Amino acid sequence: MGEEVKVFGYWASPYSYRAELALKLKGVSYEYINEDIFGNKSDLLLKYNPVHKKVPVLLHNGKPIVESLVILEYVEETWKHNPYLPQDPYDKATARFWIKFIDEKCFPTLWLAAWSAENEREKVTNEACEYLKTLESALNGKKFFGGETIGMVDIVASSVGYFIRVTQEIMGQNLLSADKFPQLFQWSEDFANCSIVKESLPPRDKLLPFVKGLIAKYQQDNAKA
């Protein structure tokens, strides 16, 4: 039986990227459909994700799976070679803990630090630095969060290690710096240099102006309010 695998995504979305990287790590071929998430979402997207109406959506033999973390677990369970989650239940629980931490605390706060108004920025930035410090402790001397090879935590941490670093460049902030967080900084370099990651990340020269435009629009909208 031929596998039919499709991803509805957005080229600049860190969440969408997680789904694509997971499939690439497993060597699974898929059809990619770029959704116009800022303009007109397709009828198919709304049909496959009626609850959240968001990307990414993974379609496997006609059945939709949504929410990036749910997709990552599904891909791991369906294509069992090249595992990116540990087998041991305790190690798995630890990986899931860090994934939740990145998704609920680390990434959103860092994102907010880039967007927040001047008067609030210091407080949010301090909080973000605390989270980065905690995240760095999870590396614990390893090359990747997954050990010698990329694991599920690394896939999720790409939101911080790549997408946030690009955002910070634009904002002239340098939170994830080599001197403040040497281990984490080295990890983000090693991660981005992996061939499979390098080929699949949205290119910096395309992402930079895109995020710049997003931030400018956000600031404009808020200035009017």
Add this chain to the structure above:
Amino acid sequence: MAEEVVLLDFRPSPFGMRSRIALAEKGIKYEYKEEDLRNKSALLLQMNPVHKKIPVLIHNGKPVCESLIQVQYIDEVWHDKAPLLPSDPYQKATARFWADYVDKKIYDLGSRVWKTKGEEQATAKKEFIETLKLMEKELGDKPYFGGESLGYVDVAFIPFYSWFYAYEKCGNFSIEAECPKLIAWAKRCMQKESVAKSLPDQQKVYDFILEMKKRFGIE
């Protein structure tokens, strides 16, 4: 080797209830330790240094934090009895999606119902009911979200039933009037010993909420 299982918990916490139910479903003997959240124990701070929150499951001295992560861990370690997650990856993904939906919506909306007044409360109530109706639709005609037996989504969601009376009193509305099938599902879950023993009395939760309101100066 004897298994040592400890749960650091707080009786009214719906998150703690999830782990209690999972442990009870599997018939696991464990030590329950009630935490005073205004005076957290050294053990809690040591076992969950990142969030300093309950519940914390300690298995042979090693901590597992975050309630849904604990439920999955319990399901994986004690896999030969009362499976909570389906074995089929697609069904598993569906269960994970709905548990995640409960996590994203129910607690926050419910909190806004009891913490706020006036228009803010009215909006929260409306969204809360919409969320419950969507869960009701997902349940459909099944006895449980897990199908014929209690599953992952049931365990994730049923704890909030113990808070329904408090939400209703604070928000002046009836959940049963809006979502009768959901209440029928909740009562069905309460027939199970694992659930009945893990959930506090609804009146006790309401008393706790009233105390919280007084403490935080919420009318």
